[in-house]
Amino acid sequence: MSFTLMLYSAADCEDTEQTRVVLRERHITFVECPVDDDPIAEHFIIFINHGFRSTPTRVFTVEKFKVIVTEPSTAELDRTLHIVAGLLSADDKKGGNDDYASASRL
Template identity: 30%
Template structure:
């Protein structure tokens, strides 16, 4: 189990960037791991997700995880307001 939120993602993934933005906007500390540059992390993400490189994969201190969450799902898990929609 982790003591902080861990976000496994990639720089090119819009969902990974949105997750980082939600965490940072709400001053929530987290650890970012880019699976494109960390082979062990990539292998872990594949193991967690039954062989798929699903990003973001977010692990929480309570042992739960979110995989490719919507902004609303992540905000709800974090107990923060969801980001405003532009549409």
């Protein structure tokens, strides 16, 4: 099992840039969705953030589990990455997971 990470971003957002830096430093693959260019993505983040257009918003998906994190500090982002690694670890115990090795480095 692996996880996917969607990064909902805005062009003029310093927190988004910091998130990109942190994710790249940790060798975490992500798909970026700029809300400035995508009205559906913009509507989605406004919906999940209770009416606020908050960026960056990260959505981690591990099978049926979704972890949504909005504007976290670097420490909060690291804790979230460990939660995702824990979800992968639980599945890894059920039977081989090559992606867990990279997630466990988080």
